[in-house]
Amino acid sequence: MTPDRAALALLHRLDPERAHGLAIAALRAGLGPRGGPLTSERLRTTVAGLELPNPIGLAAGFDKNATALAGLAGTAFGFIEVGAATPRPQPGNPRPRLFRLTEDHAAINRFGFNNDGMDAIAARLAGRTRDAVIGLNLGANKDSADRADDFARVLTVCGAHVDFATVNVSSPNTERLRDLQGAAALGALLDGVRAARDALPRRVPLFLKISPDLSQAELADLAEACAGVDAVIATNTTLDRTGLSSGHATEAGGLSGQPLFERSTRVLAQLSTLLPEMPLIGVGGVGSARQAYEKIRAGASAVQLYTALVYEGPRLAAEIATGLDRLLARDGFDNVAAAVGTGRGDWT
Numbered sequence: 628m629t630p631d632r633a634a635l636a637l638l639h640r641l642d643p644e645r646a647h648g649l650a651i652a653a654l655r656a657g658l659g660p661r662g663g664p665l666t667s668e669r670l671r672t673t674v675a676g677l678e679l680p681n682p683i684g685l686a687a688g689f690d691k692n693a694t695a696l697a698g699l700a701g702t703a704f705g706f707i708e709v710g711a712a713t714p715r716p717q718p719g720n721p722r723p724r725l726f727r728l729t730e731d732h733a734a735i736n737r738f739g740f741n742n743d744g745m746d747a748i749a750a751r752l753a754g755r756t757r758d759a760v761i762g763l764n765l766g767a768n769k770d771s772a773d774r775a776d777d778f779a780r781v782l783t784v785c786g787a788h789v790d791f792a793t794v795n796v797s798s799p800n801t802e803r804l805r806d807l808q809g810a811a812a813l814g815a816l817l818d819g820v821r822a823a824r825d826a827l828p829r830r831v832p833l834f835l836k837i838s839p840d841l842s843q844a845e846l847a848d849l850a851e852a853c854a855g856v857d858a859v860i861a862t863n864t865t866l867d868r869t870g871l872s873s874g875h876a877t878e879a880g881g882l883s884g885q886p887l888f889e890r891s892t893r894v895l896a897q898l899s900t901l902l903p904e905m906p907l908i909g910v911g912g913v914g915s916a917r918q919a920y921e922k923i924r925a926g927a928s929a930v931q932l933y934t935a936l937v938y939e940g941p942r943l944a945a946e947i948a949t950g951l952d953r954l955l956a957r958d959g960f961d962n963v964a965a966a967v968g969t970g971r972g973d974w975t
Contacts, residue, residue: 631940643725643734643937650941651690654698659941663758665703665948669955672963674906674928675832675857677760677790681705681948682929682963683919686910687764687793687836688736689933692743693751700759703945707759708931709748711766711795714780716744720800724880727937728873732914733884734934735875736864739800740766745784752788762791764836765820769801775816779823786827794820794856797838797863799881808838810848817855832857837898839865839891839911846894850901858906860931861898862891865911884934888912892925896974899926914939916950923951923963924970 638646653659666680673679684706690699693709700707719741726735742748748763755761765781767774782792794817796807807816817835824831835853837846839862853859864881871886891911899907909927913919914935922930935943951963960966 631942635938635940639727639729642723643727644722647725651695654695654941657698657701659698659702660945661701662703663701664705665945666705667952669952669960669962670705670948672928674908675791675834677706677832679705679760679929681951682923683944683948683951684708684908684929684931685944686931686933687711687795688738689936691741693748693755696751696755696759696761700756702941703948705760705929705948706762708762708764708793710742710764711740711798712742712745712748712763712781712785713740713766713768714745714771714777715768716747717741717768726875726878726880728871728875728884730872731884731886732935732938733871733873733882733886734937735878735880735882737800737878737880739769740798742766745781749785749788752785755788760790762793762834763789764793764795766795766798767801767804774804775807775812775819778816779819782820782823782831783826786824786831787829789831791832791834791857792824793834793836793860795836795863797836799838799864799866808841808845808849810852813849813852817853821855834858834860834908836860836863837894838863839887839894840867841894843897846897847901850898854902858908858928859898859902860908860910861895862887862911865890883911885912885914888918892922893974895922895927896925896971899968899971900975913947914943916947916954919947919951920954920966921970923966924968925974926968926971928964928967
């Protein structure tokens with residue numbers, strides 16, 4: 628057994644949230660992979676004006692409080708998203724709130740936007756390295772009187788220190804948050820966030836993260852409302868529990884990992900037909916180069932992952948990037964952009 632696999636086996640003997648905290652601490656201590664983003668002529672790409680060394684990103688939720696920025700910058704990821712950040716600190720939901728579904732290579736979480744608040748997170752982002760592409764997931768406080776305004780407030784405080792910002796209206800763990808995905812509510816929310824963005828010293832691309840549980844009609848309405856954002860992240864976690872084997876399958880919260888791959892990829896492909904000119908970022912069940920490639924061929928300009936790290940460790944990003952380069956070469960693509968959407972028909 629390699630040292631990496633031994634470390635993973637040890638972490639899996641611990642409570643999942645405690646294990647996650649130790650992984651963050653290890654990155655802060657410089658114990659993670661080093662060398663920075665893996666890149667090549669095939670892997671370099673531009674998404675929403677951001678020049679990425681490779682299209683493999685770390686999804687929000689891993690480093691909620693932006694405490695491991697230097698360590699994450701040393702990994703092979705082409706871009707990193709931290710948060711979600713809310714205006715005021717909040718503890719989130721009671722523990723236990725994170726569950727490994729080992730048999731399904733999945734996880735369920737019901738964290739509820741636990742974070743240190745925008746002021747603390749902004750201070751950490753201000754000291755970040757500029758050698759990495761780092762974005763922030765924007766959230767709303769659970770007890771906020773105006774959740775739509777919360778997103779704009781976080782962007783106002785943190786926006787000068789990030790390369791992109793994501794409006795997260797798709798977490799299933801804050802009551803009624805997903806109601807903001809309706810066309811009218813979303814349009815008003817995005818108007819406020821864009822106004823906050825336009826007041827920043829430089830333009831920050833705005834992303835929107837959506838749910839995989841939208842109907843085709845809801846997805847069409849959402850596509851019309853989000854025409855003013857720079858990219859859409861498809862998708863967040865799901866409430867669906869179809870086909871799970873783990874004893875934790877009935878836990879409340881959002882499901883991520885392998886069981887989400889097909890559902891999220893179909894939503895991605897459908898959205899790419901509704902928004903053919905908009906960059907999409909594919910998330911949900913990415914655990915291999917083949918799955919990253921499938922997302923790209925379904926319509927994603929880049930992908931993100933998180934849950935697969937629980938089972939494969941932080942070196943997975945390099946393995947996926949290397950494998951993706953080989954797959955692109957095998958199929959005659961000179962770059963990532965040339966492959967985007969070439970397999971959409973397999974998913975629609």
